[in-house]
Amino acid sequence: MEAGIDDIALFIPRLYVDYRDFADARSVSREKLEKGIGVKQMAIPDSDEDTATMAATACLRLMRKNNLSPKNIGRIDIATEGGLDESKPLTTYVIGMLEQVYGKGSFQHCMGVEYKSACVAGSRALLDSVNWINSGENKAGLVVRHRESPGTWAPSEGRAAIVIASDIAKYDIGSPGEYTQGAGAVAMLVTENPRLVSLDRGVASWVMQDDYDFYRPHGHETPIVNGKHSLDCYVEQVARAFRGFKGNALQTGAVKNSHDFTGAIDYFAFHLPFPKMGKKALERILAEEYVDEITHILGPFGPLLTNERDMLGDKSKLMEILRIKKSENVFRQKVEPSVIGCAHVGNIYTGSVFLSLASILDTEHNARKSLAGRRVVFLSYGSGSSAVVYSGVIGEGYADAIGRGIVAPALEGRQRLSMEQYGALHRKETKEPVAEKRDQFVLKSKDGEGRRHYAYNK
Numbered sequence: 001m002e003a004g005i006d007d008i009a010l011f012i013p014r015l016y017v018d019y020r021d022f023a024d025a026r027s028v029s030r031e032k033l034e035k036g037i038g039v040k041q042m043a044i045p046d047s048d049e050d051t052a053t054m055a056a057t058a059c060l061r062l063m064r065k066n067n068l069s070p071k072n073i074g075r076i077d078i079a080t081e082g083g084l085d086e087s088k089p090l091t092t093y094v095i096g097m098l099e100q101v102y103g104k105g106s107f108q109h110c111m112g113v114e115y116k117s118a119c120v121a122g123s124r125a126l127l128d129s130v131n132w133i134n135s136g137e138n139k140a141g142l143v144v145r146h147r148e149s150p151g152t153w154a155p156s157e158g159r160a161a162i163v164i165a166s167d168i169a170k171y172d173i174g175s176p177g178e179y180t181q182g183a184g185a186v187a188m189l190v191t192e193n194p195r196l197v198s199l200d201r202g203v204a205s206w207v208m209q210d211d212y213d214f215y216r217p218h219g220h221e222t223p224i225v226n227g228k229h230s231l232d233c234y235v236e237q238v239a240r241a242f243r244g245f246k247g248n249a250l251q252t253g254a255v256k257n258s259h260d261f262t263g264a265i266d267y268f269a270f271h272l273p274f275p276k277m278g279k280k281a282l283e284r285i286l287a288e289e290y291v292d293e294i295t296h297i298l299g300p301f302g303p304l305l306t307n308e309r310d311m312l313g314d315k316s317k318l319m320e321i322l323r324i325k326k327s328e329n330v331f332r333q334k335v336e337p338s339v340i341g342c343a344h345v346g347n348i349y350t351g352s353v354f355l356s357l358a359s360i361l362d363t364e365h366n367a368r369k370s371l372a373g374r375r376v377v378f379l380s381y382g383s384g385s386s387a388v389v390y391s392g393v394i395g396e397g398y399a400d401a402i403g404r405g406i407v408a409p410a411l412e413g414r415q416r417l418s419m420e421q422y423g424a425l426h427r428k429e430t431k432e433p434v435a436e437k438r439d440q441f442v443l444k445s446k447d448g449e450g451r452r453h454y455a456y457n458k
């Protein structure tokens with residue numbers, strides 16, 4: 001079996017803004033946020049949380065849940081748009097914090113870098129770790145090969161990788177991006193014979209071009225956003241990457257049915273800057289797929305329909321109605337289970353596509369559906385701009401990894417912020433942290449030389 005995601009742990013800040021408080025304070029209609037955008041809550045980091053504390057806490061949760069010791073891990077890569085230093089990688093901050101729990105020097109054998117390519121970087125980090133394991137590099141120089149608890153980790157498996165995606169989506173107060181804010185970290189255990197998703201080999205399709213849809217020049221705390229253009233870039237780039245993915249998947253035999261290609265996909269895990277984005281991107285992909293399908297059904301008349309659809313008058317309208325109907329069904333079955341995390345957390349940039357995956361697993365497992373063998377397609381977009389589409393198959397052991405859920409436990413004990421508290425946090429005027437922290441890493445202080453001091457709050 002190909003390597004992939006064995007387990008996922010999340011860290012979501014306890015503090016959040018409710019969309020109703022937000023809508024009333026900004027004089028935006030609640031219906032727009034709830035129905036037009038799909039947002040319900042936005043996770044907001046406290047004054048003692050940053051991308052490093054979120055990443056380290058998610059990683060600690062993952063290690064504890066799987067009874068891992070540092071020697072089982074060969075690399076920790078972190079994808080983020082919120083690096084804390086122009087040189088020092090986020091991984092070193094995280095290892096520094098983890099060593100407060102596991103002992104000084106316990107991660108010194110580990111490699112790891114910080115990945116930056118806007119929101120798409122999490123997917124790149126994951127694919128690189130999967131390739132590292134598939135190539136057998138993770139077994140090089142191996143001394144200790146066992147999980148701490150015997151019986152669950154075969155010696156041949158070598159070291160595991162951990163991929164973390166950690167981000168804070170912060171926009172200017174009063175800007176249209178403000179209601180798509182969010183924060184959180186996703187830590188993934190990458191192994192051979194994974195329980196959650198084994199990634200298909202040779203199917204990933206990457207596209208890239210030079211765009212200024214959303215960018216954050218050095219020194220800016222919030223991005224410069226060309227909102228409508230960013231939606232167009234997202235949809236076009238993801239559709240292009242999907243076309244490449246389709247070609248690769250058919251060529252490798254990962255998917256066999258070229259005439260009902262999307263029928264062979266059980267779930268779409270999109271990068272979701274806000275929940276409604278999945279619907280927009282799906283509609284674009286299905287429009288192309290639909291033309292392919294109809295062309296196949298109509299045989300020699302297909303090109304006429306494809307190229308001169310307008311000439312078909314009422315028939316064309318009928319086709320459009322059928323297409324929309326079909327896309328609504330596909331959305332309900334294959335995308336809707338993925339949006340619950342984004343609706344309650346907001347945009348988490350690099351981790352968003354994996355929050356979609358975790359939401360699918362939780363939602364469908366709770367609905368008692370049998371998931372083993374189901375194919376998930378990942379559609380990852382990064383402004384600037386690039387997209388990658390790839391796929392995987394849910395493993396036999398998924399229920400064991402999901403346990404009592406991935407997303408819901410990370411949202412327990414949350415605290416609703418008043419808009420005044422939120423405003424003070426946004427403007428960095430909060431003197432003391434708003435919430436008391438238990439069982440997580442926190443930022444204690446920053447010194448005049450750019451050093452950050454962290455502690456573990458038991």
Ligand code: CAA
Pocket residue numbers: 029031032033035036037119176177178179180214225226227228230231234271272273274277347349381382383
């Ligand atoms: N009831 C129901 N729906 C309503 C409504 C009401 N009363 N009022 C408005 N709506 C609907 C609108 O019809 C619209 O729906 P459609 O998109 O289906 O047409 C939707 O609500 C949004 O309304 P607007 O078009 O008026 O949206 P806006 O001008 O407020 O901006 C946005 C939306 C461009 C996404 C903005 O929030 C933004 O700039 N966000 C940040 C950038 C972003 O997330 N871009 C996404 C692609 S880039 C990316 O993915 C990378 C990344 O992570 C940032």
